[in-house]
Amino acid sequence: MVARVQVPKDARRGEVIRIGILIQHPMETGYRLDSANQKVPKNAIRRFSCRYNGAEIFSAEMSPGIAANPFLQFATRAAESGTLEFSWVDDEGEQGSATEPIKVT
Amino acid sequence: MKRRSFIAAALGLPLLARAQAQSREDFFNSFDTDGLVKSVTGGRSAQRGRVNLELPLLADNGNSVPMKVSVESPMTEADHVKTLRLLSERNPERAMAVFHLGPRAGVAEVSSRVRLAGTQRVVALAEMSDGSLYMGTADVVVTLSACLDGAG
Numbered sequence: 001m002v003a004r005v006q007v008p009k010d011a012r013r014g015e016v017i018r019i020g021i022l023i024q025h026p027m028e029t030g031y032r033l034d035s036a037n038q039k040v041p042k043n044a045i046r047r048f049s050c051r052y053n054g055a056e057i058f059s060a061e062m063s064p065g066i067a068a069n070p071f072l073q074f075a076t077r078a079a080e081s082g083t084l085e086f087s088w089v090d091d092e093g094e095q096g097s098a099t100e101p102i103k104v105t
Numbered sequence: 106m107k108r109r110s111f112i113a114a115a116l117g118l119p120l121l122a123r124a125q126a127q128s129r130e131d132f133f134n135s136f137d138t139d140g141l142v143k144s145v146t147g148g149r150s151a152q153r154g155r156v157n158l159e160l161p162l163l164a165d166n167g168n169s170v171p172m173k174v175s176v177e178s179p180m181t182e183a184d185h186v187k188t189l190r191l192l193s194e195r196n197p198e199r200a201m202a203v204f205h206l207g208p209r210a211g212v213a214e215v216s217s218r219v220r221l222a223g224t225q226r227v228v229a230l231a232e233m234s235d236g237s238l239y240m241g242t243a244d245v246v247v248t249l250s251a252c253l254d255g256a257g
Contacts (some may be wrong), residue, residue: 065201
């Protein structure tokens with residue numbers, strides 16, 4: 001699963017920064033029919049989490065109520081330089097992850 | 106059409122338009138928002154306020170509707186938003202998403218894109234660190250519903 005992450009390249013300590021992520025995923029509702037008129041099984045990113053230097057700062061439980069190729073934007077206070085780790089898992093158990101460095105001055 | 110019935114119909118039109126304007130409001134108010142909130146909180150009601158849910162008034166396509174929710178909160182260790190739920194009055198799955206926040210967020214703001222299966226009232230429910238519940242709602246007219254295939 002491919003993802004695109006938006007994190008400011010550098011931030012000032014204590015500043016509130018916005019973190020955005022766009023994950024390529026169909027978020028199948030379970031109601032859609034394929035070309036053979038068979039129901040496509042439900043498959044959505046069930047859980048998403050973001051860690052800042054190992055500590056979880058944001059997590060989400062999602063359903064097919066979130067649009068395909070889910071986009072999430074949330075905020076955090078810049079604390080120290082390091083890495084932001086993103087990880088997620090869908091209903092079929094497939095996992096994805098991404099990391100992004102952050103420089104705090 | 107006879108002249109008399111035409112005049113009668115013409116006179117009736119403004120009344121009809123008014124009745125329809127009334128029914129739009131009634132339609133959104135017909136949703137049992139309190140019942141929906143109670144179904145996920147174990148019977149507790151939420152106060153209105155502090156939560157601001159931004160959704161377009163009219164969504165052409167229910168498959169992807171931009172959504173932003175923000176909560177008035179200092180987001181400190183003592184007073185912050187713990188969880189933020191998105192509830193739908195009309196989607197097959199009522200609980201669209203749950204977001205877990207904490208004091209490190211700085212501000213209580215989450216943006217995403219949602220699927221909406223029809224014109225409805227959407228509810229954002231926030232649980233604060235002291236356990237209190239606040240909610241904000243948004244009424245969206247959806248022209249093309251999501252989840253149409255085989256949903257019926």
